[in-house]
Amino acid sequence: MEFGGFGSIIAAFLAALFVNVVIFTVWKGYKERKEQEKRKKWWKENVIYHIYPRSFQDSSGDGNGDLRGIVNRLDYFEFLGIKILYLSPIFTSPMVDNGYDVSDFKDIDPLFGNMNDFDELLKETHARGMKLMLDFVPNHTSDQHPWFLESRSSRHSPKRDWYVWLNPAAGGGPPNNWVSVFGGSAWSYDAKTGQYYLHQFCAEQPDLNLRNIEVRQALNEVLMFWLDRGVDGFRVDAVPHLVEDSKFRDEPTKSEYDPSRPQHDHLEHIFTKNLDYNHKIVQEWRALLDKYKDSYRILIGEIMADLPDVIRYYGGRNNEFDFPFNFGLLGLDDTKTAEDVYQVISEYLAALPRGKWPNWVLGNHDVPRIGSKVGPEYCRALNVLLLTLPGTAITYYGEEIGMTDAKVPLKSQKDFRDPQRSPMQWCSERHAGFSSGTKLWLPVAKNFKTVNAEAQKLDPTSMLHLYRELVRLRSAYKCFKGLGFKVVYVDTSILAYTRSEGHCKFLIVINFGHESWTGALNGISGSGIVEIDSEMKMKGTSIQFDKIALHKAQALVIQMTEKNELMKIVLN
Ligand code: GLC
Numbered sequence: 001m002e003f004g005g006f007g008s009i010i011a012a013f014l015a016a017l018f019v020n021v022v023i024f025t026v027w028k029g030y031k032e033r034k035e036q037e038k039r040k041k042w043w044k045e046n047v048i049y050h051i052y053p054r055s056f057q058d059s060s061g062d063g064n065g066d067l068r069g070i071v072n073r074l075d076y077f078e079f080l081g082i083k084i085l086y087l088s089p090i091f092t093s094p095m096v097d098n099g100y101d102v103s104d105f106k107d108i109d110p111l112f113g114n115m116n117d118f119d120e121l122l123k124e125t126h127a128r129g130m131k132l133m134l135d136f137v138p139n140h141t142s143d144q145h146p147w148f149l150e151s152r153s154s155r156h157s158p159k160r161d162w163y164v165w166l167n168p169a170a171g172g173g174p175p176n177n178w179v180s181v182f183g184g185s186a187w188s189y190d191a192k193t194g195q196y197y198l199h200q201f202c203a204e205q206p207d208l209n210l211r212n213i214e215v216r217q218a219l220n221e222v223l224m225f226w227l228d229r230g231v232d233g234f235r236v237d238a239v240p241h242l243v244e245d246s247k248f249r250d251e252p253t254k255s256e257y258d259p260s261r262p263q264h265d266h267l268e269h270i271f272t273k274n275l276d277y278n279h280k281i282v283q284e285w286r287a288l289l290d291k292y293k294d295s296y297r298i299l300i301g302e303i304m305a306d307l308p309d310v311i312r313y314y315g316g317r318n319n320e321f322d323f324p325f326n327f328g329l330l331g332l333d334d335t336k337t338a339e340d341v342y343q344v345i346s347e348y349l350a351a352l353p354r355g356k357w358p359n360w361v362l363g364n365h366d367v368p369r370i371g372s373k374v375g376p377e378y379c380r381a382l383n384v385l386l387l388t389l390p391g392t393a394i395t396y397y398g399e400e401i402g403m404t405d406a407k408v409p410l411k412s413q414k415d416f417r418d419p420q421r422s423p424m425q426w427c428s429e430r431h432a433g434f435s436s437g438t439k440l441w442l443p444v445a446k447n448f449k450t451v452n453a454e455a456q457k458l459d460p461t462s463m464l465h466l467y468r469e470l471v472r473l474r475s476a477y478k479c480f481k482g483l484g485f486k487v488v489y490v491d492t493s494i495l496a497y498t499r500s501e502g503h504c505k506f507l508i509v510i511n512f513g514h515e516s517w518t519g520a521l522n523g524i525s526g527s528g529i530v531e532i533d534s535e536m537k538m539k540g541t542s543i544q545f546d547k548i549a550l551h552k553a554q555a556l557v558i559q560m561t562e563k564n565e566l567m568k569i570v571l572n
Contacts, residue, residue: 039296042131043233043322044357045481046083047387047471048394052365053087053112054098055423055442056397058435060113065423065434067108067117071124076453078128080400080464081471085125086133086235086300088365090118094144096204098365098415099135100237101142105222122230131232133298138219139238140205147218148206155193162215163206164198165190166248177250178272179264181241186272200241200272210242210281220288227289233298236285236321239313240305242278245271274309282313282320298322300359307351314356323359323392330361332382333373338495338512342487345389349485358391358483362399369396369420371404376451377553380463380534381510384555387470388499388508390485397424400467401456406445418442427454461536469532473557479504488523494550496521498560505560506531511550520546532557 057069067090077085089099090112099109108118125132141148151159166175166187174187175196180203187196188203198207208215223234251267258265282301289297301321303310313324328344352358362370362382371379379402386393397403406422415421423440425448426433431440432448445451456464474480479501489496493513499506507528511517524545530538534555543558550556 036296040322042296043084043298043392045475046131046392047081047474048084048086048133048392049077049082050086050364050394050396051088052397052421053090055421055434057424057426058437058440061435061437062111063435063437063440064111066111067113067121071117071121074124074128074130077130079457080468081475082395083129084131084133084232086394087135089135089137089237091137094142094204096142097202098421100137101140101144101202101205102137103142103144103146105137105141106225119229126230133233133235133300134226134231135237136223136234137237138208138210138222139241140199140201140207143204143206147208151206152190152193152197155195161212162209162218164209164244165193165195166198167195176248177267178244179251179267181264183263198244201238207241207244211246211277216281216284220284223285223288227292227297231297232295233289233300233322235300235302235325236282237302239278239282239301239303239324240269240273240309242281243275245275274303274305274312279312279315279320283315286315286319286321300325307347311351311353311356314353318355323357325361325394326359327361329370329386330363330367332362332370334375336374336512337492338490338510339492341385341512342490342495346487349390358389359394360386360389360391361394361396362386363396363420365396365421366417367420369403369405370399371402372419376402376404378512380466381512381553381555383463383467383470384508384532384534384557385495385510387467387474388480388506388557390483390499393474395467400464401425401453402451402463404445404447404451406443408443425452427452466532466534466536469536470557473532477504477506478502479506489521493517494519494521496523498524500560507545507558507560508555509548509550509558510555511553514552516549516551518547518549521548526561528558528560530556531559 051070053067053070054065056065057073058065059068059072060066089102090108091099091102092104092107092109093099093102108114122132147159147162150157151163169175174185178186180186180199181201186198186200188199189196199205200207210216249271251269251271253266254268286299289299299321301313301324303313303324304327310324313321326348328348331344332341349358370382374382383399386395403425405419408418422442423432423434423444425444428449432444432452433454434440434444453464456462459465479499482501484500485497487497493511494509494517495512496507496509499508507524509521527542527544530541530543533539535551538556543556
């Protein structure tokens, strides 16, 4: 009996201990998650500014942008309130694909400067409380990379398996029907060793074999090299292509395809894109970045694919990319209506599972500029859209001043994407202030006399000031930091939505139409005060939601008063 009493004391003690351990573990997990969320804030709340380094600012006078040029322009970002810079590749490269053909992942191409310049850029950005992200190009190297030179030197090279080599097909010719993204067979023949190597882009960009553990280790060392230097994260290039079918099966032709589209679009890429193995690799990278506890390092994926394939790259347990780029808005052009914009936004948000962080992109170095596709007069409205949608906004350099594609004569084009990579338009002087050199690597767009940062800085009603106001809005009001978002009205011209959190409530109304518009937003009642007008004229004006008037391409960001109520949510 006594023993039984003692036993139950022990049992009670053990039970209490167990409960405490459970509570402690849950509490610790909760604290860690909270801590992690706090560390992630920097890229959730700030805008990411995408710099194409060769075109941003030349400091040496050789007609190419460089790292010192970026250092010299850091004040610009302070003026705008931009806190995160992402640079397209700056590594040693023969520049066949403008730096996406890397021949040394751990050095700076002389075109951009040297490692001292890089360290200074990193130090200066950090000193200003900013973050710096780089491009990571793991799918392929340059054919001049020592790894590939070694690999192609002999079938018995210790690095032969670092790339994807195959014998010719039985009757001769490439091993299978795979096609490069840039057109033509994805295989090139190496006469010396009598085999074909795989390249999903140019022939000068042989694909690494990421199934090989030594290759993955070497790539991890590349990541660590930059992370140890203090880099804040990476945009990962060409993610869908990381690994291919290990049986190298032919890809089927699509049941329907447009013969005028590039050859790559004719095939169903079931053996070369988005294989499950890719996710395992991305998880390894995420885990590697998570080892850096001093500050959160971000990983963003470039995935050109259908939405479900893109979304998978968040990872089931948020263990892959912090976000894969959302390229939905890249499809906008002058045929699109407000309803089409709504469609893109709602499809994306509907596909996004709970707990995943959204993001928005209007342009990048691979596609024509948004101002050229949609028309320059809509650039202000599009910046309002970009910076008021829920999630991280990414701006391609020059979008903040409404840059459009440069005209590059076909015969002098080095790449079909040259027009959207033209030099940043800083001022109305020679070469738009981009370079003091005589010959630029690409011409400046003709409109630089009026479309430039300096002129717009002097004009308080300019797009640059609008952009700056939008960045300020995002940091001043908590409803732009969270994800509260509801569409309250849409027709062919008008898109209206609210952003809200607690008492913080804003209504955004955008006219994507070709004419002025006056009407009632039947999803919402009451009134508010204009906080931002895309035309930079109506700030402080009181607006009744049953009678809103907007010029063509005008957008208003209206702070809702306490009395406003969403009458009914028309959409969502
Ligand atoms: C990515 C880059 C593009 C490059 C390709 C091959 O899509 O954005 O510029 O040509 O990868 O590296």
